[in-house]
């Protein structure tokens with residue numbers, strides 16, 4: 083039995099760090115409102131010339147170095163993003179070119195917004211388990227600052243830019259144990275960016291729209307359910323989880339999931355305060371942070387979970 087094991091992780095946040103007070107000078111908001119409602123203190127914003135693929139490449143380089151893996155050893159690249167560089171080709175092929183990978187390995191994007199990293203990780207796991215790939219670069223990368231309306235205080239304070247990456251390798255040692263993906267397109271009205279290129283124009287709003295309280299209620303319910311299912315289907319109990327590594331959208335949603343699972347906050351990786359909601363990048367950003375600061379250690383069991391537009395959501399249980 084071949085497992086998909088995490089060989090290394092890396093992440094990247096753009097240099098421009100924007101505080102809640104910085105935002106309060108531009109829109110009618112306050113550090114107090116943002117902190118109490120979301121837990122967010124800072125977000126990072128990409129420079130004009132910095133594209134999603136640039137963030138992805140920086141995170142990927144760090145993950146490859148951490149995994150002591152040459153870029154040419156990679157035989158599949160998956161990029162989870164809802165803010166690709168271009169309509170086409172995929173950001174994954176641009177990343178392949180920027181990393182100088184010339185072995186012709188397949189490269190594609192997955193689009194599941196904030197659940198994107200769960201979708202990408204599960205897909206990579208299936209490739210490795212089936213023997214179709216041995217070393218996979220899985221990246222979550224976003225420039226959400228480009229699709230938020232900076233005059234809309236109900237959304238612009240929530241999001242940020244960033245990237246996180248993992249190198250997965252086929253291994254006899256236990257790695258990804260069990261994962262589950264879910265989607266329900268009936269809820270697309272709660273969270274979307276409708277604009278699309280058609281007939282030489284952008285049709286529909288190019289900005290993210292969200293029913294915040296609606297998303298909140300749905301997220302709390304579905305994350306608890308999928309997390310519980312993954313744990314029990316794997317034959318585990320919540321007490322065996324060393325770390326919850328959740329999508330970093332809102333501290334209150336994270337606390338609610340942890341509480342539902344009976345996990346104390348000391349077992350939760352929390353980075354939302356440092357980078358806000360970076361969509362598909364937030365789970366690998368949190369994972370890399372937890373590993374690099376020594377919280378997460380080899381041999382520990384991690385539960386990763388995320389939810390986003392679609393709606394799409396999922397969770398993965400793994401041994402690090």
Ligand code: UT7
Pocket residue numbers: 110111112115116119120196235236237239273293294295296297298301331332335359361389390391
């Ligand atoms: O990655 C998945 C995607 N997104 C999420 O997970 C987000 C899920 N939702 C949430 O995190 C929360 O619903 C929000 C943080 C977005 C909003 O928090 P809330 O406690 O649900 O607030 P609300 O939308 O019910 O708004 C409460 C009040 C409103 O004023 P009134 O109508 O009570 O007078 C808003 O206009 O807060 C006001 N408000 C703000 N005030 C200051 C909304 N945004 C702001 C703001 N600053 N930035």
